[in-house]
Amino acid sequence: MPIGNTQPSVRPAQAGRAGGAVVTPSAHRKGARPRRARGGLRAERYAPYILVAPAVLIIVLLRLYPLLLGVNFSFTGDGEQNGTAVGFGNYRELFADPLFQTALGNVGLLVLLLPVAVAIPGLLATFIYLRVPGHRFYRSVYFFPAVLSPVIVGAIFNMLLAFDGPLNAVLSSVGVGPVDWLGDPDLAMFMVVGVHIWATFGMALVVFLAGFATLDAALLDAARVDGASLRQVVWHVIIPSLSRTIQFVFVTTMIGMLTSMFGLLYVMTTGGPEGSTYLPEYYIWIKQGQMNRPALASAASTILFMIMLVVGLLQIKLLERAGKED
Amino acid sequence: MSRVRLGWWLIAIPMSLLALATIYPLLFTANVAMKTRRDYILDRFSLTDALRWENISTAWNSVGMGRYFVNSLLVVTASVLLLLLLGSMAGFALSQLRFRGSSALFLGCLAGLFIPFQVVMVPLARIMADTALIDTYPGLVLVYVAQFLPFTVFLMTSYYKGIPPEIVDAARIDGSTVYGVYRRIMLPLGTPALLSVGILNALFCWNDVLMALVMMPSAEHRTLMVGVTSLRGQYSDNIPTFASGVLIAAIPVLLVYLFLQRQIADGVAAGSTKG
Numbered sequence: 001m002p003i004g005n006t007q008p009s010v011r012p013a014q015a016g017r018a019g020g021a022v023v024t025p026s027a028h029r030k031g032a033r034p035r036r037a038r039g040g041l042r043a044e045r046y047a048p049y050i051l052v053a054p055a056v057l058i059i060v061l062l063r064l065y066p067l068l069l070g071v072n073f074s075f076t077g078d079g080e081q082n083g084t085a086v087g088f089g090n091y092r093e094l095f096a097d098p099l100f101q102t103a104l105g106n107v108g109l110l111v112l113l114l115p116v117a118v119a120i121p122g123l124l125a126t127f128i129y130l131r132v133p134g135h136r137f138y139r140s141v142y143f144f145p146a147v148l149s150p151v152i153v154g155a156i157f158n159m160l161l162a163f164d165g166p167l168n169a170v171l172s173s174v175g176v177g178p179v180d181w182l183g184d185p186d187l188a189m190f191m192v193v194g195v196h197i198w199a200t201f202g203m204a205l206v207v208f209l210a211g212f213a214t215l216d217a218a219l220l221d222a223a224r225v226d227g228a229s230l231r232q233v234v235w236h237v238i239i240p241s242l243s244r245t246i247q248f249v250f251v252t253t254m255i256g257m258l259t260s261m262f263g264l265l266y267v268m269t270t271g272g273p274e275g276s277t278y279l280p281e282y283y284i285w286i287k288q289g290q291m292n293r294p295a296l297a298s299a300a301s302t303i304l305f306m307i308m309l310v311v312g313l314l315q316i317k318l319l320e321r322a323g324k325e326d
Numbered sequence: 327m328s329r330v331r332l333g334w335w336l337i338a339i340p341m342s343l344l345a346l347a348t349i350y351p352l353l354f355t356a357n358v359a360m361k362t363r364r365d366y367i368l369d370r371f372s373l374t375d376a377l378r379w380e381n382i383s384t385a386w387n388s389v390g391m392g393r394y395f396v397n398s399l400l401v402v403t404a405s406v407l408l409l410l411l412l413g414s415m416a417g418f419a420l421s422q423l424r425f426r427g428s429s430a431l432f433l434g435c436l437a438g439l440f441i442p443f444q445v446v447m448v449p450l451a452r453i454m455a456d457t458a459l460i461d462t463y464p465g466l467v468l469v470y471v472a473q474f475l476p477f478t479v480f481l482m483t484s485y486y487k488g489i490p491p492e493i494v495d496a497a498r499i500d501g502s503t504v505y506g507v508y509r510r511i512m513l514p515l516g517t518p519a520l521l522s523v524g525i526l527n528a529l530f531c532w533n534d535v536l537m538a539l540v541m542m543p544s545a546e547h548r549t550l551m552v553g554v555t556s557l558r559g560q561y562s563d564n565i566p567t568f569a570s571g572v573l574i575a576a577i578p579v580l581l582v583y584l585f586l587q588r589q590i591a592d593g594v595a596a597g598s599t600k601g
Binding site for chain 2: 044047048049051052054055056058059060061062063064065066067069070073124127132133134137138140141142143144145147148149150151152155156157158159160165166169198202203206207209210211213214230245248249252255258259262263266267280281284285288289294297298301302304305308309312
């Protein structure tokens, strides 16, 4: 791997400072006792591999290999047919299962809600970057739920959204009847996604702010001097300059929605009411753990992986094209 | 100028309402945790009239939160130490040493980033069962390490790329071995990155519920977050005790956030801009 001398990054300055103080003396100390044994040289040649090996082994054995194993497993039978090839049998059963259909439908809902989940942190980051009064305070408050476990977030909202809970108490005091937030099949998924967005927009906010740090301030000043309105600044300066960050947030937010809502689903709705809050990840867990259908669960895992690949690639393509037209 | 000011305040009002919506659920929980059951039923919003710690001790004692707490602490500490060790070793080699196949190995590590746990959950559970690692502490530690290692390697590699290669060359000319360079130079130099990525990994592991649920089926091995999920069934009719249990599980993370907010945000930001 080529080692460049000019790495444009914020961190090297820091590292350089530490390097001047710490490294030089220790390097000299080392020099007092040179080691040049022949066997040593040979061992040295393998040193890079020895340093990388544990990490690579773990990733290959516990990530890449299981991925292939799972795909292979998805074409075999469950239970009595354990291990025998069943072709696309699991996939046929999967797509005929109303629960899995709901799960896929909910993935569609997530895709529709994705722009909201990206626009909220994007706008807030813009205001914070433009130094709205109190921006430091807002940044640390908004980021805070992002460090809480989905289980804790789910438990808190379970309490707030309970049928006899505080939110309905407020509503009834203004004369609106109680709403079964988590018990109504038409509402429950929106509530779970809403809570997920509440809990994670701080992460995206921090990513946006990191993107803003790379923004050329001269561009903004020029726009201001030319008398551009806030909307024009956002539209013509910020969005085009941040296209890579926006792309990154789109992809990671979608992946987050597909893979980190388990805790919320498990605590808030357990997939209900009437299976309306299923997502593929929850389906995989139910089929594997509760129903003892590992091969069927593997087929669902394979579909989930394909969805993630397609979503990632599509978004990169779309956003690249949008970036070119600008 | 005044028109600009007016604009700011129009933005500041929704922003402060959102800040309130962000912080209020937790304040509400903390308040409820201090109330008596009767107080909560009579009025859900009134401020507690006293700091009552008995709900906390009830929650702590009854569902074995203490035990779960220790389990979490053990597994998270071991996972983070292992992640930092393996991540910095690989990151150093991939960024500072020239060797055949290094870019392929780096890509192999990165590929792990795009494979979430859910996708490999079924085969992984089987592998863990076959190797008798299921329901053991080392088993869960390995699963966490495998989950967060790609991210750790990625961050450590980009961090070490910013360190001038002359430092390694100089130490090598002075006769230090590659391992010596790693231990005496790269490890201390990596401290800021290790701190950020270590805190982030600690949060990820501490907050996880799915991996712990799948890999640690027996009750005495439960982690704290899995323990929290069992609170609901236990205290569905006693919300203050339920809230206390939730608060116990949230407090460590709240403390970490209060003191190390900067490092957490830096870690997240580094993960996004190094791409």
